[in-house]
Amino acid sequence: MPEPPGEGDHLRDRRPGRGPVTPRQLLAVVRDPRFTEPLRYADEYPVRKKDTPVRGG
Numbered sequence: 001m002p003e004p005p006g007e008g009d010h011l012r013d014r015r016p017g018r019g020p021v022t023p024r025q026l027l028a029v030v031r032d033p034r035f036t037e038p039l040r041y042a043d044e045y046p047v048r049k050k051d052t053p054v055r056g057g
Contacts, residue, residue, distance in 0.1 A: 029035050
């Protein structure tokens, strides 16, 4: 007889199209300034300068 689902079992679900978070949860994270502000800062102040394109290549 299988054991009842425990905490963290959703992380072991490997069926196609399944993930550890729902689309609604993912959207909530990417809309949160605590997530977006560090990304914005990293884009404005990169550790390494962005490469310039090479002409003809």
